[in-house]
Amino acid sequence: MNGxxxxxxxxxxxxxxxxxxxxxxxxxxxIKNRRTRKKAGYLTILRTLGIYSAATALSxxxxxxxxxxxxxxxxxxxxxxxxxxxxxxxxTFAVYAYLTAHDTPVEKAIAPAAVTVTEPEKKAPAVLVHxxxxxxxxxxxxxDAGERRIIGNILMKEFTAINGSKYAxxxxxxxxxxxxxxxxxxVEKTGDNYIISAKVIDLKTLAVVFITKETYQSADESxxxxxxxVRKISESVK
Amino acid sequence: xxxxxxxxxxxxxFRKIYAEHYACLIGVISQRVRNEHxxxxxxxxxxxxxxxxxxxxENPGKWLRSSVRFEILSFLKKQKRHDGVSLDDVEEQSAAAxxxxxxxxxxxxxxxxxxxxxxxxxxxxxxxAVNKYSYIEAAKELGISRRQAxxxxxxxxxxxxxxxxxxxxxxxxxx
Numbered sequence: 001m002n003g004x005x006x007x008x009x010x011x012x013x014x015x016x017x018x019x020x021x022x023x024x025x026x027x028x029x030x031i032k033n034r035r036t037r038k039k040a041g042y043l044t045i046l047r048t049l050g051i052y053s054a055a056t057a058l059s060x061x062x063x064x065x066x067x068x069x070x071x072x073x074x075x076x077x078x079x080x081x082x083x084x085x086x087x088x089x090x091x092t093f094a095v096y097a098y099l100t101a102h103d104t105p106v107e108k109a110i111a112p113a114a115v116t117v118t119e120p121e122k123k124a125p126a127v128l129v130h131x132x133x134x135x136x137x138x139x140x141x142x143x144d145a146g147e148r149r150i151i152g153n154i155l156m157k158e159f160t161a162i163n164g165s166k167y168a169x170x171x172x173x174x175x176x177x178x179x180x181x182x183x184x185x186x187v188e189k190t191g192d193n194y195i196i197s198a199k200v201i202d203l204k205t206l207a208v209v210f211i212t213k214e215t216y217q218s219a220d221e222s223x224x225x226x227x228x229x230v231r232k233i234s235e236s237v238k
Numbered sequence: 239x240x241x242x243x244x245x246x247x248x249x250x251x252f253r254k255i256y257a258e259h260y261a262c263l264i265g266v267i268s269q270r271v272r273n274e275h276x277x278x279x280x281x282x283x284x285x286x287x288x289x290x291x292x293x294x295x296e297n298p299g300k301w302l303r304s305s306v307r308f309e310i311l312s313f314l315k316k317q318k319r320h321d322g323v324s325l326d327d328v329e330e331q332s333a334a335a336x337x338x339x340x341x342x343x344x345x346x347x348x349x350x351x352x353x354x355x356x357x358x359x360x361x362x363x364x365x366x367a368v369n370k371y372s373y374i375e376a377a378k379e380l381g382i383s384r385r386q387a388x389x390x391x392x393x394x395x396x397x398x399x400x401x402x403x404x405x406x407x408x409x410x411x412x413x
Binding site: 006007009010012013014015016017020021022023024025026028030031033034035037038041042044045046048049051056060063064066067068070071072073 | 392
């Protein structure tokens with residue numbers, strides 16, 4: 001059955017009703033008034049029946065409001081609403097999937113490093129840095145393996161802290177394809193002074209993107225110097 | 239607790255019936271009593287009576303349609319006692335519309351749920367065709383979309399016209 005036939009029937013039936021005086025038009029204002037009083041009338045009925053309560057009144061308000069809303073919804077509004085909801089949900093999922101995909105290797109890489117940290121964790125910084133860096137074993141000709149390991153641990157701890165522990169990974173395996181940069185650190189002792197030099201290499205271009213040198217005299221001082229180096233590295237590669 | 243749940247369920251069912259039938263009933267009553275406030279009072283009395291008998295009523299729509307006349311008459315009788323208004327005058331006034339066999343057949347057809355797909359479609363038809371509600375106004379009354387109202391009305395008009403044609407009534411007869 002098509003719309004055309006319906007239209008013909010509508011015209012015919014309306015004509016018949018009109019010719020036989022069966023129509024009883026209600027003025028628009030009366031319709032409006034009746035609709036306004038519809039809910040109030042229902043509440044009066046509930047009072048008469050003795051079943052009126054505040055909860056029922058609230059429920060009735062939502063019930064009648066819902067009917068008006070449904071009538072006001074057009075197909076375009078519904079389509080627009082559903083599309084917006086799908087787009088929002090899709091975008092949220094895409095962002096979540098992206099972040100999850102990028103977080104996973106990082107978290108795995110951080111886990112072993114975190115084991116070596118014995119001091120209380122530092123607060124995450126305001127700025128998050130998105131990069132992965134592979135820390136090569138500390139090189140030295142004048143410092144023993146124990147000191148080198150301590151320096152390496154401090155470096156990893158500083159990286160974890162400065163990158164909010166979630167967006168940077170540390171690994172000694174620079175062949176890992178997830179790693180964008182490699183940090184080569186050398187420490188040498190001359191007299192009472194330690195000289196620490198750090199070089200960051202972009203593993204894609206093999207270009208040296210950062211190089212620095214710091215001098216310190218005691219183990220206590222070394223932590224501060226290494227923190228400065230790590231912050232500078234983060235600034236240069238982010 | 240169980241009683242409360244059952245009662246709420248009854249109230250909810252009652253609310254749906256009220257929401258669906260209110261506009262149509264108030265329209266019918268207003269035609270008879272010509273006073274909106276009286277019409278509302280009669281309508282409320284009718285629904286209160288229905289609520290108290292809900293367990294016994296099989297078809298609420300049918301019950302409301304058949305009880306509305308009685309409710310109007312009993313209201314007018316009470317009013318007559320108070321105001322001294324002649325009941326005959328009121329009934330005469332309510333029957334002002336021209337009556338002939340064809341008009342009776344058409345009225346019966348409009349009031350017969352068998353000529354429609356559903357009770358709601360019958361109310362929809364009455365609101366739009368008889369009371370001249372717009373599609374959006376009828377949709378608001380029945381809690382349906384404008385498009386549903388338009389489609390439902392077309393369908394109802396088609397079914398009713400088929401019924402009237404079978405009874406030998408067409409536009410040419412009316413003219």
